[in-house]
Amino acid sequence: MRSGSLSQRASMAGGERVARLMRQLAGVACRCPAHSQAYSHSYKHGEVQISERKTDYAFEMACSNIRFGEGVTREIGMDLQNMGARSVCLMTDMTLSQLPPVTAVVDSLTKHGVTYMIYEDVRVEPTDRSFKAAIEFAKKGDFDVYVAVGGGSVIDTCKAANLYASHPEAEFLDFVNAPIGKGKPITAALKPLIAVPTTAGTGSETTGVAIFDFEDMKAKTGIANRALKPTLGIVDPLHTLHMPSRVAANSGFDVLCHALESFTALPYNQRSPCPLNPIHRPAYQGSNPISDVWAKHALRIVAKYLKRAVCDAGDVKARSSMHLASVFAGIGFGNAGVHLCHGMSYPIAGNVKTHKAKGYCVDHPIVPHGLSVVLTSPAVFSFTANMCPERHLEAAEILGADVSKVKKADAGSVLSDTLRSLLYDLDVEDGLSAIGYSSKDIPALVKGTIPQERVTKLSPRAHTEEDLSALFEASMKLY
Structure with a gap:
């Protein structure tokens, strides 16, 4: 008990010295605009805490897993099989549904015995109305994995469908970016989503962003959250030959x-x-x-x-x-x-x-x-x-x-x-x-x-x- 008390007193004394030193450093810190930062230090339970800082001090890096290669789409059926997928939602648009990229995906799913339902009513340059139609389809389907085959319009629509099907009680504006929507954080887990991009532009297969036209405003807005990121982006350059x-x-x-x-x-x-x-x-x-x-x-x-x-x-x-x-x-x-x-x-x-x-x-x-x-x-x-x-x-x-x-x-x-x-x-x-x-x-x-x-x-x-x-x-x- 005696040694423990001495150790405790020594720790407290050390903590006081650290706090005093940090206050001194804050007092002499560089105040030039290029280097100074508006924040203060507090000492509590041996931890340095940042408080009252006006600007951020950190950044995070996040992106989807990416698989790249000519003809790599043929592997998607195996991916879904490996995931144990029971019911897959395959989203695309009416034009692409007749083209080789979708055919390649469907062939792979069929070959590997994956059960799926196809939604081909995605609108090119989606709107809040077209998002809601896809969301309704997703909610009714009880899917455990999503696959998006198309450009940014398809991938973004699929992200939104996955999000709201995973949050069935949410209102549409709950996750839409503020100030247009409420910009609420996403806390529930979404289902896995595999994106197969067919254009070389949006990068939506890597991001947590879904963009749409908000028709009442006549302007685009969107939903931005890392939780929306596809689980895997299958980047098959053969698909871009059809653009x-x-x-x-x-x-x-x-x-x-x-x-x-x-x-x-x-x-x-x-x-x-x-x-x-x-x-x-x-x-x-x-x-x-x-x-x-x-x-x-x-x-x-x-x-x-x-x-x-x-x-x-x-x-x-x-x-x-x-x-x-x-x-x-x-x-x-x-x-x-x-x-x-x-x-x-x-x-x-x-x-x-x-x-x-x-x-x-x-x-x-x-x-x-x-x-x-x-x-x-x-x-x-x-x-x-x-x-x-x-x-x-x-x-x-x-x-x-x-x-x-x-x-x-x-x-x-x-x-x-x-x-x-x-x-x-x-x-x-x-x-x-x-x-x-x-x-x-x-x-x-x-x-x-x-x-x-x-x-x-x-x-x-x-x-x-x-x-x-x-x-x-x-x-x-x-x-």
């Missing part, structure tokens, strides 16, 4: 902007607020050293292979490389996030009037996601460059610009011109005016951008409604 040229282009533009936006996003340790509990740390956390690696590598592949992939559907090397670039960019932005190009794209797609994009087999007006994102990119990166000119110049150089004699003050114009040249070479529509918008539409486009705080707050440069108006105006014509 029409314009689909390949628009998918590639999504890869391009995922990489550029995540690389130039607000750094993770400048994002606020600092979560009091890690369950509240958002999926999109700001640029960070690991996401940067994936983003830059994706940009290099885009620079080398995007034009080839668009111009020649039979160029297996180019299409395969862009499929990998989609994965790389997905890992990057799935953790760092995106910012203004994506935030502004949601009302561009949501307010579409009559434009029907080439290469898409749909019966409704559509501005494909990748196109809606890239049309504002020259204006956006010209606007954000002064906050991190080195990153904008590095991106421009990766994309082929000679920056050896460029001043930092010109970083925005150099990256903007580089992007504009790429879009011109790939015969992209000449700005928002070419897809049916005019200056009269700008107030509605700004109104639809304002609620997209999940992404717009990651812009490295703060912006006002007047700034957004100017960016939309500058994007009316590109060339």
